Amino acid sequence: MTTILLIDDDPATLEVINECLLPHFRTRIATRGGKGLELAQLSPAPDLVLLDLELPDMNGYQVCSALKRDTRTAEIPVIFLSSHTDMADIIRGLELGAVDYVPKPVAPPILLARVRTQLRLRQAQIYLADRNLHLESLVRERTHALEARTLDLQRNQELTIVTLGAIAETRDNETGNHIRRTRAYVRTLVEYLLQQPAQLERMSIEEWELIWKCAPLHDIGKVGIPDQILLKEGPLDVGEFEIMKRHTTLGRDALRAAECGGDTQHPFLRIASEIIYSHHERWNGKGYPEGLRGEDIPFAARLMAIADVYDALISKRVYKPALPHHKAVEIIVQGRGEQFDPLIVDCFLVCADTFDTIATGNSDNAPP
Template sequence: MPTDTVIAIRPTILVVDDVPQNLSLIGELLMDNYVVKVAHCGEKALRIAHNQPCPDLILLDVMMPEMDGYEVCRQLKADPRTCDIPVIFLTAMSAEADEQHGFDLGATDYIAKPVSPPILRARVQAQLRLKAASDFLRDNNAFLEQEVNRRTEEVHAVQEVAILAVASLAETRDNETGNHILRTQHYVKLLAEYLARQPRFADVLTEAEIELLFKSAPLHDIGKVGIPDRILLKPGKLTPEEFEIMKTHPALGRDAIVRAEERLGKRVPFLRLAKEIAYSHQEKWDGSGYPDGLVGEAIPLSARLMAVADVYDALISRRVYKASMPHAQAVGIILAGSGSHFDPVLVEAFALLVDQFHAIAMRFTDSESDLHAEKERLGWIAEEVVQHPQGAGND
């Protein structure tokens, strides 16, 4: 019966010495158990060491012309490609200071000439075993690091999918908003990245915080799930009583996230901004918003960012109660709302980024017909968009 044959790969040893007789002697002592390569100078030794596969161990003479063994060792240890190759000095320089200098350069052992064959073989075998153990640990550490990274990415992906799935569920209640989730995500990120370059916001809007903003933005209208269809999808103007019900959706959204955390048994860091955005994105800079009538910087920055993004997108989007508004018209309304509806600093940033806002809107347009209408600039002006209690900023 055929049997599997395991072919052992012999370790490769590079012997470096400027004396041919020494190269021959060392080679004869090791060739039965190892692949032996030789170099008569430091420059050649470095070339061989850099060739793949690299030697598993280097036996290095110290006293050589042009480039001595110490310099060869220094260059080997300074190069990431060769720094892990163990180096054993073979030399007649056996003073304690010489050995210390060799170890300081990164050598793993020091054998004095004339060489004792049993000592040479034992030292070589010991260093190769240490190298094999070190390689095993390094490879396993690299594998574990990759596995941790992979699983971390999976967790992040699950978070994002969960957010988008829940947010999409809310958006299906108003199927004319289409890619509203994606657009507002990118608007918020665009504004935040611009503000992060200003000293006032640099410490707050870190790269990690902006990433959390991007992930959390889709949950801003999650509370819509709790609003009855007769109100959410009403094509006409809401009655005062209906508008009061509509105004409950920020609290519904925040409370849903809080209940999810309670069931989990702990607070989830990446949901911190989601709660802020869901609850406070309908607040207005002058205090006329809801649910708490917060004024100015009492409104969380995340919610102030979301307010600009959400209203701009509501204005340019077709809804059950209005047609879409041209980009330029929407920009004018945002600019006019500086200091009343919106944080003036954010509006200044928006004014500088209007072209990028428009590019995002085009990238994630709801439909070909909407894109065509925008490109043709039909010039339609929505009636009572700002005054509509269910309109921009209030949906």
């Protein structure tokens, strides 16, 4: 049974949280940070920690840091509880490794939803890690069936990619068929570029295919962004945007954590990480998370950038209407050499009608 560790010294808060969680989970309770660290090391380890910022013996930041330093507890998701809503406090907690922040007094339905979201993400990471270990073992033991196994691995990999992308999409009630559309846009660009002999020298055919196959993972890191920011109805302020930008790093790190073998040179892991981490970089160096410029931006991320921005432009949001196709094309062209790689903008213009067809056939009102 799933176990939640509660570390809080307020009896009233513990009572509310216990009543909320006990019908669904087993709980452990500590009223001091030191005791909480002891309980976190018991077997079986807790699946998630709810941690108050203010404790009698040490603050929540110290407890979180200690959990993340210990290899036995480093992977346990931590959700902070606090009556303080200062943005600097929230950012500090997330930088220490917390996955979410729930304000006090705790609203049971919101807490339960946040807990279930983080448990689903953790389960997905564990599943992917276990799956990779299992597949590696099969490859070693059944080398005589390498061709058949390779085909199975490719199918499973595509299914895993789409499934993980869908997990991120379920947290955002506005994305609709965004994953399906952007995957098709990137595939369109890849197929056009492969018609040019000079581009064939850029990478292998396998790597070209991995670009569009990995595209659904580009926003997987959004599962780690707090609900009050991800689902905010309106533009984000400066502090909120800083937190939102962390989805690039969160997504890349989650993918690396799932790769138990640590083979960061594997084409799938490398290309997926490049897309996840760098698709918000800009050709002129004014993007994020690193402010890369020009050719320093991974090519796969440059392709993803145009697909992602085009789809955002033609999609309705609570803070803006959907733009018509021709207006979105104009904006992409205006970004040539500034936001986007000029070569890819030129390819986009050749394929623009196909983009429009994809968008029309996979509208947000169509079945996902």
